[in-house]
Amino acid sequence: MSTLENRGRTALLVVDVQNDVVGSAYERDAVVGRIVGLVDRARDAGVPVIWVQHNDEGMEVGTTEWALVPELVPADGEAHIHKQHGDSFEGTDLEDVLAGLSVDRLVVAGAETDACIRSTIHGAFVRGYDTTLVSDAHTAGDKTEWGAPPVDQVIAHTNLYWSFQSAPGKTAAVVTSEDVDFGAR
Template identity: 40%
Template sequence: MKSTLLVIDVQQALFDETPRPFEADAVVERINTLTGRARAAGVPVVFIQHEASDLEYNSAGWQLQPGLQVKEGDAKLRKTTPDSFLRTELEALLASWRTEHVVICGYASEFCVDTTTRRAAALGYPVTLVSDAHTTHDKPHATGEQIRRHENATLPNIESFGPEIKAIATSEVRFAD
């Protein structure tokens, strides 16, 4: 099945300011492992960057986190909502690559990662949520670790979209062109 890897919102303002997201450095390392495997298999890599009034396009905070290994040929996509498909070219890109399956990682587990995962499934794409390569900040009601566990447990239980959503660790993700 032809896959595409989506790396959502791993940006300086979201990763490098204190307090940092849960396992921020480890998540970046895991994402680099995933992007390396994807490229080796000829699988497209898309870096998605959020913008808002406090995260302006092309500002220092809007830039990708410096630890990410971004290569020539990787796609970059701008978005303004938690849904990476809404008012973006993502769906057209996936169609042009004949994508049949998406692999999702990044930030924030309960917002952009969750929303994009649900939208991808609603559009007919089976989704692999990389269970240890998405993160978020602690919130008053739950830690970043608890939120990640919640998303990993909840999203795979959504069957009504049709396509399967599965949550697996970076070490288990395999790409085939």
């Protein structure tokens, strides 16, 4: 249903599940555990897994802070996207990687809900991708001291509004990790 032609594959996009990003995130262990399960199921289904890692002056490439959490181990040949902006597409080769894999549907999990996840799902959708947000496989750190709602409310709101996202020729969806169907179109 996406607006991208001559494609037909799904990919799992794992965004910023890095030591510094999720170290003190809301329900960190449960969310990471669900992402581990998604990665295993995607691989079993022959669905590409794409790893996105943010870097900046506080999280430089190659540092412990920048590294993926130890529970998540990329397999040989899986794509790695290095970004410096919230939207995983901006300033990266993500679109080229997805085109090379004939992907037109993304299943998205990771961190941070109110920043890079939100930016990436919108970025994917406006670029023509069918975009599924995994409702229980994204998280964020507490930003209430700066006036943000508690993280559970940020997650609930993001899941709510994404479930009503629409545009001609593409779909947006919100499903639990248990209900992700990598073969469904």
